Amino acid sequence: MTRFELETWDSGRLIVNRTFADLLRRHDWKTFATIWSCTADAAIAKKLRTDRITLRFTLDDNGVQRPFYIKRHGRSSWKEYLKPFLRLTWPILGARNEWNAIIDFHKIGLPTMTPVAFGESGSDSFLITESIENCHKLSEVLANSKKTPTPPLALRQITVIVANLARTMHSAGLHHQDFYLGHLMQSQKNSETIYIIDLGRVRKQSPLSQRWIIKDLAQLNFSASTVPLFERLRFLREYLGRPFSDKDRDLMARIQAKTNAIARHSRKNRL
Numbered sequence: 001m002t003r004f005e006l007e008t009w010d011s012g013r014l015i016v017n018r019t020f021a022d023l024l025r026r027h028d029w030k031t032f033a034t035i036w037s038c039t040a041d042a043a044i045a046k047k048l049r050t051d052r053i054t055l056r057f058t059l060d061d062n063g064v065q066r067p068f069y070i071k072r073h074g075r076s077s078w079k080e081y082l083k084p085f086l087r088l089t090w091p092i093l094g095a096r097n098e099w100n101a102i103i104d105f106h107k108i109g110l111p112t113m114t115p116v117a118f119g120e121s122g123s124d125s126f127l128i129t130e131s132i133e134n135c136h137k138l139s140e141v142l143a144n145s146k147k148t149p150t151p152p153l154a155l156r157q158i159t160v161i162v163a164n165l166a167r168t169m170h171s172a173g174l175h176h177q178d179f180y181l182g183h184l185m186q187s188q189k190n191s192e193t194i195y196i197i198d199l200g201r202v203r204k205q206s207p208l209s210q211r212w213i214i215k216d217l218a219q220l221n222f223s224a225s226t227v228p229l230f231e232r233l234r235f236l237r238e239y240l241g242r243p244f245s246d247k248d249r250d251l252m253a254r255i256q257a258k259t260n261a262i263a264r265h266s267r268k269n270r271l
Contacts, residue, residue: 002106004115015099015118020130023061024117032119036126039070051075056131067131068116071095071200075123092201095127096120101174101202102129108172110165111195132195134188138162139181142226154191159231161194163238166216169196175212177201180223214251218258222266 005018013032016024029035042055051074058065073094099118106112113129138158162184169176176183178201187193205212217239224232236252237244 001109004103004106013119013121017115017117020116023059027059032121035117035119036072036124039072042070045069067133069129069131071098071127073125094120095125097202098200099127101199104172104174104204105196105199108168110168111193112199113195113197132185132197135185135195136188137182138184138186138194139223141186142181142224155231156234157191158186158194159235160238161192162220163235165194165196166220167239167241170208170213170216173204173206173208175203175205175208175216177203177215179216179219181220182223214254214258218255218262221255221259222262
C-alpha cells in the first residue's frame with residue numbers, strides 16, 4: 001500500500017506528488033499554464049478523441065532522461081455528456097477521475113501508474129504519470145504464445161495474479177469499465193508484477209453492484225478468448241476464492257451473455 005504526500009501549487013490549479021516536486025521546480029514547471037504549454041508538442045502516444053490525447057515526453061533529471069506520459073483533456077462534445085445519461089450513469093470527464101482512481105489503487109496495494117501531477121483550469125485538465133518501462137501488455141503476451149507457447153505454469157501464474165487483482169479491486173468497490181488484457185501490463189523484470197493501467201473510467205461504489213462486476217469480468221473473458229476454457233474457469237474460481245457451487249451457474253451465464261454482447265458490439269463497430 002502506498003500513500004503519497006501531495007502539494008498544491010498555482011492557487012489550486014496544480015496538485016503535485018512531492019516525490020517529483022523538485023524535478024518539476026528545476027524545469028520551472030510550477031503552473032498549470034506552463035505545463036500545458038510545454039507539453040503541447042510532445043510525441044503523441046494515443047489519440048482516440050479530439051478532446052483527449054496522451055503524449056510521451058522526457059525530463060532531464062541530473063543527466064538522466066526520465067520518461068513520462070501526460071493525458072490532456074479539453075472541452076468535451078455534447079455526445080460525451082449525452083451517452084452516459086442514456087445509460088443511466090453520470091459522465092466521466094476530465095483528468096480528475098483518473099487521478100483519484102490512481103490514488104485509490106495505490107492505497108489498496110494494486111500496481112498501477114505512479115502519479116506525478118494533476119492540473120485543472122476551466123474545461124482543460126491533465127494528468128502526468130511516470131512511464132511504466134520494460135513491460136508487455138498481457139494481450140501481446142498471449143498473442144505471442146501462439147508462436148511460442150506460454151508454459152502451463154507461467155499461464156497459471158498469470159491467471160492467479162489477475163484473479164487476485166480483480167478480486168482486490170472489486171472488494172474495494174472499484175470497477176474498471178475497460179478491464180481488457182490490453183490494459184494489464186506484465187513486468188519483464190518480475191513476471192509476478194502486473195500493472196492495471198488506463199483508469200480513466202474507473203468508478204467507485206459501495207457495495208459494488210453485480211452489474212459492474214459482470215461487466216469487468218466479461219471484458220476480461222472476451223479479451224482472453226484464446227485462453228483455454230479450463231484456464232478461464234481457474235481464473236473465476238480463484239476470483240471467487242472458493243470451489244464452484246450450483247449458485248455460480250447464474251453468474252457464469254451472465255458473464256457469458258455479457259461477453260457475447262461485447263463480441264457483437266466489436267464485430268458491428270469493427271473494433
